[in-house]
Amino acid sequence: MSVRAILSGLAFAFTAYIAVRVVLIIGEPAPHPAFMFVGFAFYLVVTWICIGWRPSSARRASMGIADPALHITTANRLPVWAAALALAAAVLVPLTTTYAVGEDMTTAPYATWYLGGLGALMVIVLVRRRAWMAWAGIAVLTIESMVLMGPASALALGLVGSIVWVIVAHLVRFSLDRAARDTSQLAQLQRAASAWQSSQLVRQRERRVQIQRALAIAGPVLSRVVVTGGVLSDADRLEARVAEGRLRDELRGPRLLDDDVRAELERARRRGAAVTVLDEGGLEGVDEATLARIRRELAETLRNASSDRIYIRTSPHETIAVTVVGRSVSDEGLSDEDAVDLWREIQHV
Template sequence: MISIRLVLTVLALAMTGYHIGRGLLWTAPVPAPILILLSLALYAAATWVCVFWGYSGGRMFTGHIGNRPVQSRDRLPMWACAVGLLTALLIPPTVAYAVGPDALTAGYATWYIGGIGALMVVLIVRRRPWPAWSGIALLSGWSMFLLGPWSALGLGLVGSVMWVAAAQFIVYALDRADRDTEHLGELQRSASAVHAAQGGQQRERRIQVQRALAVAGPVLARTIASGGRLGADGRLEARIAEGRLRDELRGPRLLDDEVREALDSTRRRGAVVTVLDDGGLEGLAEADLLAVRSELAATLRAARSQRLYIRTSADSDVAVTVVGRAPSTLGLSDEDSVDLWREIPRPPAGA
């Protein structure tokens, strides 16, 4: 696949070769051919430095994306910009002196107008607009001084200025395209994350519905079959099924088979159990959750309270709090009726 960087590099080299060829096509003897050859060599070297220095396989147009700076691997160093500006400063008067006053407007004497303009386009593409426009200012000043304003404009100065302006516009447009592409990528990643979260929530809801059907289905079937006339055992099973459903909805992260069995046993002896997950367990690893659930099941099996309240905790040291209350007795305060207080510690990080 041909990259933009390769295409622009080939174009820059082709333009450099074209202007060097124009400078070598002398249609009349020149007073100082060595100076012309040195000027062409300086121009070729400056173009080579500005095109290839820091060449990488990365993107040509990086620019600012959000608040991120331009990548330095494609931005021309300032010393290379200085080489380009030195070229724009030295070549016009050197060529004018070398060809003599009678040939200032000849094709082999005005090649530098387009050549330096092409070099400044390279600086624009390499993310150095201010040096590029400074070079255009030097080119304009020298060419108007040596050739006259109208002659300079007619011999290619307007084209050089327009090429630099067009290059800056294209670079700006590509930067905008980069920013838009990055923004669209972020939107796509956000949409994918939302879609994945929704999918997870849907799967969780399906699991909860299946558990609810598994728990309540048999009780509902017996209730319908008996016409709503349930005996003591039937009412007990209905109460236990209701408690299971509440547990699944209010505290699913606290539950496993061992905890569910302990909750059922506690309710069968007549206790009322409330399970609430108020958050705080999100950061625990699965092994830590298993340890917390195991200790919760052991606490439930040992409890003799008639009312049990199980709540998760956001405290850094406590994972779950279990509070048990005795049957209300005349003359006892709420604090006196608490006969169980168990704080299950949070497993230490990395344990």
């Protein structure tokens, strides 16, 4: 059972207690009993509406609100028309009760029930987030009760208690709202901290993977350098250049690489080509199936390439995913700009 249901049940029980108490303590017959019961029935109906009425739109909205502070503010607000009914009860109930019992019995126990009853109603209105209406109702109750039974009698018979109830309810609601806002802020900070920690863990994992891959690639070459004292053969120098290229590829364009692409890049370098791989954006959010197709086309392009220098770049263009450019030294001595012998644009779709 929710806290709201428990509090609503207590409010219903309290108003039912007031009803039973009023019926039991009626002593002498009132001159106009119909007005007494009509006013009391109007009070009960308005009070139960203020307790239980919750528009279906507020229920639907509260189901989609993750912020507890927003949930309290929107889902628990009393409709304006219900708050207006409560204010009307604060105006009419003292008048009908006083008319029903007569001017001589305004301080009788069964004639002063509205002091506590309307005070409880204004507490409900305030808790349902209509503070101005609640304080307006208390002001009306104060003025009317003092006029109808005198200031001293009104203060002695329950008006002070009603005012204190509303003050305490206002302070408690303010404290709860502040606690809800603090809880919401702490939850947001916790989510942000968890996201930051997760990103750091992912980065640490990526760094470990990169270090392990670097050791696997460069380890044999470095061992060979140590063994030979830096005096490398042509084959060793080739292995060093290939290893350096593989490391650069892993750092600059990891999203473009799979086993086939790595094999073709190594083959191109071993035949003497200079290969540059750069990931300059454009592949963020691309699904695995599209990435696999792009890599297949890139591997096929490299397999058929014979250029001396190959440049592979991702593209932020909406339709072009990867651009592959190959240049070679021309036999006719043309400039590099005129020696482009490979141009391939791999599409996103």
